[in-house]
Amino acid sequence: MDLASRVLDGDRRAVARLMSKAENEAPGVKKILAELHNHIGNAHIIGITGPPGSGKSTLVDKLTLEYRKQGKTVGIIAVDPTSPFTGGALLGDRIRMNEIALDKEVFIRSMGTRGHLGGLAKKTGDLVKILDAFGKDIILVETVGAGQSEVEIVGTAYSTVIVEVPGLGDDIQAIKAGILEIGDIFVVNKSDLDGADETARELDAMLDMNSNNLDWRPPILQTRAKDGNGISQVADALNDHMVHMKETGILYKLVRARTKDELEEIISENIRSYIDGTHGEEELEELVDRIMDGELDPYNAAEIFLKPFTG
Amino acid sequence: MEKKIRVLIAKPGLDGHDRGAKVVARALRDAGMEVIYMGLHQTPERIVEAAIQEDVDVIGLSLLSGAHMTLFPDVIELLEENDADDIIVLGGGIIPDKDVEGLKEKGVRMVFGPGTPTDEIVEYIEQNVKVAR
Numbered sequence: 001m002d003l004a005s006r007v008l009d010g011d012r013r014a015v016a017r018l019m020s021k022a023e024n025e026a027p028g029v030k031k032i033l034a035e036l037h038n039h040i041g042n043a044h045i046i047g048i049t050g051p052p053g054s055g056k057s058t059l060v061d062k063l064t065l066e067y068r069k070q071g072k073t074v075g076i077i078a079v080d081p082t083s084p085f086t087g088g089a090l091l092g093d094r095i096r097m098n099e100i101a102l103d104k105e106v107f108i109r110s111m112g113t114r115g116h117l118g119g120l121a122k123k124t125g126d127l128v129k130i131l132d133a134f135g136k137d138i139i140l141v142e143t144v145g146a147g148q149s150e151v152e153i154v155g156t157a158y159s160t161v162i163v164e165v166p167g168l169g170d171d172i173q174a175i176k177a178g179i180l181e182i183g184d185i186f187v188v189n190k191s192d193l194d195g196a197d198e199t200a201r202e203l204d205a206m207l208d209m210n211s212n213n214l215d216w217r218p219p220i221l222q223t224r225a226k227d228g229n230g231i232s233q234v235a236d237a238l239n240d241h242m243v244h245m246k247e248t249g250i251l252y253k254l255v256r257a258r259t260k261d262e263l264e265e266i267i268s269e270n271i272r273s274y275i276d277g278t279h280g281e282e283e284l285e286e287l288v289d290r291i292m293d294g295e296l297d298p299y300n301a302a303e304i305f306l307k308p309f310t311g
Numbered sequence: 312m313e314k315k316i317r318v319l320i321a322k323p324g325l326d327g328h329d330r331g332a333k334v335v336a337r338a339l340r341d342a343g344m345e346v347i348y349m350g351l352h353q354t355p356e357r358i359v360e361a362a363i364q365e366d367v368d369v370i371g372l373s374l375l376s377g378a379h380m381t382l383f384p385d386v387i388e389l390l391e392e393n394d395a396d397d398i399i400v401l402g403g404g405i406i407p408d409k410d411v412e413g414l415k416e417k418g419v420r421m422v423f424g425p426g427t428p429t430d431e432i433v434e435y436i437e438q439n440v441k442v443a444r
C-alpha cells in the first residue's frame with residue numbers, strides 16, 4: 001500500500017514517515033499530500049502561543065485529556081527553536097505530555113523551526129494537514145514561545161489561544177501590543193500565583209480598547225494547568241469560537257483565503273523550479289546571449305521566457 | 312533539504328536524576344541533531360510509542376537503576392512488535408561489563424559507560440545512521 005493510503009488507513013508509522021518526508025521536502029511528497037487533499041478540512045485546528053514557561057505544553061496535555069473525555073481524537077504538533085549555529089534542536093515538550101503519551105487516539109510530534117521565523121516551522125502547515133487527513137478531530141499546535149513576532153500561528157489555526165501568567169505588571173502594555181489582535185481566547189495560567197486577577201483585569205481593559213474584534217469578544221479565562229483546573233472552560237470557549245466561526249461564515253472565508261495563499265505559493269514555487277531546472281536554465285542562457293548581442297531587451301526577453309505560462 | 316538525524320533520549324526506571332542524559336542530549340543538539348527529550352521515569356511502552364510518532368533514527372536510554380536487563384530488552388521487543396526495529400537502540404549509564412555482552416545479544420547496538428566523551432557518541436551515531444539509511 002502506498003504512503004497516502006496507509007495514512008488514511010490509520011497507520012501511525014506511515015503518518016510519522018510522511019511527516020519526516022514533508023519536513024525534509026523529500027521528492028514526491030507533494031504528490032502524496034495532493035492525494036490526501038480530499039480528506040482534510042474536518043479538524044478544529046487550535047494554536048497555543050505565549051511566552052516560554054507560561055505552561056503551554058502543560059495546557060496542551062490537560063486539554064487533550066479533556067477532549068479525550070469528550071470522545072474526540074487529538075493530534076499535537078509542538079514546535080521548539082532550532083539553534084541557528086549548529087542546526088540542532090532540543091525538543092522537550094513531551095516532558096509535560098506524559099498523561100496522554102500512551103493513548104492510541106493521540107498523536108504527538110515535535111518539530112524544530114529549522115531556521116524559520118514566526119513561531120512555527122516552515123512545514124508545520126503540512127504536518128497539520130497530515131494529522132487532519134489522519135482523522136484527528138482536534139489539532140493542537142504549540143508555538144515556539146519566543147516573543148512578540150509569533151503571529152504566524154494565526155495563518156494556520158482556526159482558533160488561537162494566548163497563554164499568559166500573572167505578574168506582568170508594567171510590562172503588560174508592551175507585551176500585549178502585538179498579541180491582542182491575534183488572540184481568540186486568553187488564558188491566565190498559574191492562577192495559583194499572586195496577581196492572576198489583576199492580570200486578567202488588565203487584559204480585559206486592553207481588549208475593551210481594541211475595537212478590531214467586534215463580532216467575537218475573546219474571553220479571558222484563568223487556569224491552573226498543572227492541576228487541571230479551569231481546563232474544561234477553555235475547551236468550552238474553543239468550541240464556542242468554532243461554532244461562531246461556522247455560523248457567521250468566517251471560517252469559510254478564512255479557509256478560502258488560505259487556500260488562495262497556498263495556491264499562489266505553490267505556483268511561485270513551481271515557476272521557481274522551472275527557472276532553476278535544466279530547460280529553464282538553457283532558455284535563460286539563450287535569452288541572455290540575445291540581450292548581449294543587442295537583439296533583445298530584458299523586458300521582452302522575460303515575456304518570451306514566460307510564454308508557456310501566459311499563453 | 313538534508314535529512315536531519317533525530318534521536319530520542321529517555322531515562323526509564325525509577326532513579327531520580329538525569330544529569331548524564333541531559334549532557335548527552337545537549338551534545339547531540341550541538342552536533343546538529345534534533346533531540347526529543349523525554350526526561351525521567353519513562354516506561355518501555357511510552358518510549359517506543361514516542362519513537363514511532365517522532366520517526367527517530369536512534370533511541371538513547373540512560374540507566375542507573377540496575378533494571379537494565381529487563382528494560383532494554385522490553386524496548387527492543389516492543390520495537391519488533393511494532394515493525395520498528397530499524398531504530399538503533401543505544402545504552403548509557405552504569406552497566407556492569409558482564410551484562411554488556413548480553414544486552415548486545417538482545418539487540419542493544421552499543422553501550423556507553425559513564426565518562427564516555429560525548430564526541431565518541433556523536434561520531435558513533437553519525438556513522439551508524441548513515442549506514443542504516
Ligand SMILES: Nc1nc2c(ncn2[C@@H]2O[C@H](COP(=O)(O)OP(=O)(O)O)[C@@H](O)[C@H]2O)c(=O)[nH]1
Pocket residue numbers: 050051052053054055056057058059096145189190191192193223224225226227
Ligand atoms: N504554579 C504553576 N505552575 C505551572 C502551572 N502550569 C504549568 N506550570 C509549570 O510551569 C512550568 C513550565 O510549563 P510548560 O508547560 O513546560 O511551559 P511552556 O514552556 O509554555 O510549554 C512547568 O514547571 C510546569 O509544571 C500552574 O498552573 N501553576
Ligand SMILES: [Mg+2]
Pocket residue numbers: 056057058092093142
Ligand atoms: Mg512547551
